[in-house]
Amino acid sequence: MPNTQRVHTKFFKELEKTLSIFGNKYFSPDGSIARSAVLDDLELNDKELIGAIINNKYFQENYSVPFKNSFIFNGDEFKTALSQREYVYDGLTNYRNQIGLSVLRRPLDSFANENIELDFPYKDTVLKAGMDKSDAKRSTEPYLNKIIAKDEINALVEPKAFRNTEVIGDVDAADPNLLIKGNNLIALYSLAKRYSDAVKLIYVDVPYYFKEQKETDSFLYNSNFKLSTWLVFMENRLQEAFKLLKDDGSIWIHVGEDGMHYLKVLCDQIFSPENYVGTLPRKTRDGKSDVPFNFSQDFDWILVYTKTTNSDKAIVGRKVQRKYYETPDFPGRKWRTADLTKQTTTKERPNSDFTMVNPKTGKEYPVNPDRSWAVTKDTFLEWYDRGGIGFPDDYDFMKGHRPFRRVFKDEDDKKDKLSSVSSDLLLKDFIKTLLAKSKTTKKDEYVKKQQFNYAKPEELMKQIISVTTKEGDYVMDFFSGSGTTAAAALKMNRRFIAVEQIDEQLQLSKKRLNSVVKNEDKGGISKEVDWKGGSGFIYTELASKKENLIDQINAATTIDELTQIAKLIGDDDYQLNIDINKVWQNLDQVTVNDVKNAMVDILEPAQLYVSALNVDDPEEHISEKDRNFTKAFYAGDKVIDHE
Known part of the structure; x- marks a missing residue:
């Protein structure tokens, strides 16, 4: 009979259940699925086997397409999912653990080809992790394969409910400024319902990839990504962010030296080389003497892409105050x-x-x-x-x-065309900012007071926002950090959408934006743009299941109670591909607190959010105010009632 201890994905759970009707025919002596036997019979079009598979509701939904009153079974995709043998937990990725340029998934050796792509492990997956340091504690990353784990991915990316919503200042009910707490990948999927093709500028100062592992550092996010993990982390997010851009919108990706060239190739794959606008340097410091090879690398980089393939469109530009003459030889025509x-x-x-x-x-x-x-x-x-x-x-x-x-x-x-930022007069201010006024050590006064390192100055954001947007346009930053992008956008009369996961950075951002609204923030570009305060924003959070589960764990007093909670955590509703039984090894040698701590450790990195479809479920504990906000948000209605 099947060995359920070895099954870790919905695909194989359902396949085990389906194959069980044939007794031991499709199982090895150790209880695992004899995949070669299943594949052989599929190749022979075994009617009984195919009939059993397509009668399974899960396989119907994920491995078939509707056709009139029936459906067509996608046997090739099903066999691909079944045949992978390099998966951790029976199904992470079909890539071997090597990085390099490839053509049609074959390593690029001695032949030349224009159609090259960056090949890396796990690129056919979705990475569930966020960006904080708790994600770095695990020995394996929580990947979901796009073929095998369709059900889990669908649950992960479906729109989520909101909680703890606050209205701060004078908010536009129809087109509000937003500060959102939560995993930014999941937030991007939720935002797509309302803001697809609506954002003019996306600026992201992404977690940098470092080729040298750091024992300790002052970054709040995980700075020890493996290269393949960092690439899939970026790929998942950039693919979804691109959908939010307007046709003439642009995305500006701030990245460090170690990861820049890998990310450039990845972005060419995501956005296409035809959508590449350019690369800009930003000076980060004035040079160091104690550096490898006696060469001080004093720059990081901004990659710029657009959504349109029409190169005649002005993606960047400025309104210029021109000097006109009026002379008698051309009366009435300046x-x-x-x-x-x-x-x-x-x-x-x-x-x-x-x-x-x-x-x-x-x-x-x-x-x-x-x-x-x-x-x-x-x-x-x-x-x-x-x-x-x-x-x-x-x-x-x-x-x-x-x-x-x-x-x-x-x-x-x-x-009515904007002037190019590459003209002599306009380039001077823009490049002067990048090369002289945007160093990491030059902090805005507000951020400096809050002891936040590595914040980009508002002057940098002012220059980028001014050449890419006009008043009223949406500016997005889904690695919001200390809120520099949102603060600059607010002072320049643009709308903003900011997403942040790390609580320490989020609270700083919330406090900072509140001070901008109240005109208490006199730093940054406030004087230059003559900011007088006003406007406002909505703060809200992706509604998490995790806090409720952790509260239940902490309230438990016996092993039996914890066992019941563990069964709940293992249910399909939570989409946790973990072997919960590992928690219960050597029960006679552990205390209740030991088991509690182990369960909380499992839950901490998990991305458990309430589906918007379940916003009215009383077990989710969503307030009436948050229920109304969630429903209005996804309906495209006004999200608050000023009356």
């Missing part, structure tokens, strides 16, 4: 000057190799051999006659010694 040359030589553009002559004065202007005219000999008069070319000797007030291109204000108004 104009400005622009460059009349191109970055090409006269050898490259021989038709633009000519001396330009002012028709009014006859003054000659020779061409620069290294920068040809933007017009040709044949098109000069056409441009001049419609007012598109001017000369400095035409006007007493005009400075300069070269002809200029004339652009009329009514032409600028029709375009």
Whole structure:
């Protein structure tokens, strides 16, 4: 008969139950499933076996597609799930434990191919863990395979209920600012219901990957990710975040040197290379002498991607206060000057190799051999006659010694296009901020008072927000930390969505944003943007089951009571792929408190949240206020009633 001690996923539990009707035919002597026997009969299209499988409700829902009044069984996917032999607990990943470039999942050896991808263990999984240091204590990470653990993943990512909701300040009931506590992957899935294709800017300062393991450090998040774990951690989140972006939105990913190049390849796979905008350096310090190879690496990096594949769309840009002239020769039409040359030589553009002559004065202007005219000999008069070319000797007030291109204000108004941040005038402030005003040691006064290290300054966020958004746009940060992104967005009259899991950072962020609303925060960009306070935000939490279970464990007084709670934890409702029986080894040698501590240790890293579908279940202990907020949130309605 089957050995239930070896089964750890819903797939194999259901398969054991199904195969049991055939007696020992599909089981090995040790009680495990004889997978080769099952696969052989599936290849032979054994009607009895296939009939038993497709009559199982779980396999119908997860390994078939509806067709008219029946369904089509996906036998290939089922066999793939069954045949994996490298899974921990019978099913984590079909990748061997090696990292490298691959083509069609084969290692890239000596041949060249443009279609390359970063291959790493577990990339076909969802990582349940969050980012705090408790996740680093486990010897194995809680992965869910996308084929085998469909049921568990569906339960993990379905929209969640909210709890402990607070309204702080003057909140827009229809489009509120949000500060959410909870695992950011699960939060992203929940946000998709309301904010899909709605966010203009996503900025994330992600947990950095470090190639050297750190015994101790001052980071509050887990800084000792294995590379493959870090990559799947990032992949899961970036895939979902991308769905929230507007078509002309952009995502800015702040990352350290050790992980940047791996993450760039991963982002190309997620967003596609065509959606890559660029990479920006940020200076983090002024240099150190005690460094490997005597080379001080003083930068981290920002990877920028967009959702649109239309390269003509202005993903970044700024409104510029232009200087216009009004002259008698063009009454009622204000104009400005622009460059009349191109970055090409006269050898490259021989038709633009000519001396330009002012028709009014006859003054000659020779061409620069290294920068040809933007017009040709044949098109000069056409441009001049419609007012598109001017000369400095035409006007007493005009400075300069070269002809200029004339652009009329009514032409600028029709375009309504933002100026490129790569132009000389605009690039100066933006790059100056990245290279001089955004160092980690330069903390905003509010954050400095709270003893929070590694916060990015508000000036950096002001520059990014100003070139990517306009007032009223949504700005998101799902690694919110101390709340710098949300604080800058609030002061710049943008809406924000911030997500944070680590309680210490979350409370700092909540306190900080409250001080911004009350105009008590005078630091950062407050003076520069003339912030006077006001607005508000909603603080809410993904409703957790864990606290209730831990309360039950702590209230228990006997082993029998704990046994009953353990059975509850092992139920399918909690989706915990753990062997709870390990807690009960050597019972005669442990105390009730020992067992309590072991159970709490199992629960601590678990991501147990209340489904929004169960918000009215009295056993979930959701207040009426939170029930109403949850229902309105997912219905797209106003989330609070000001009346």
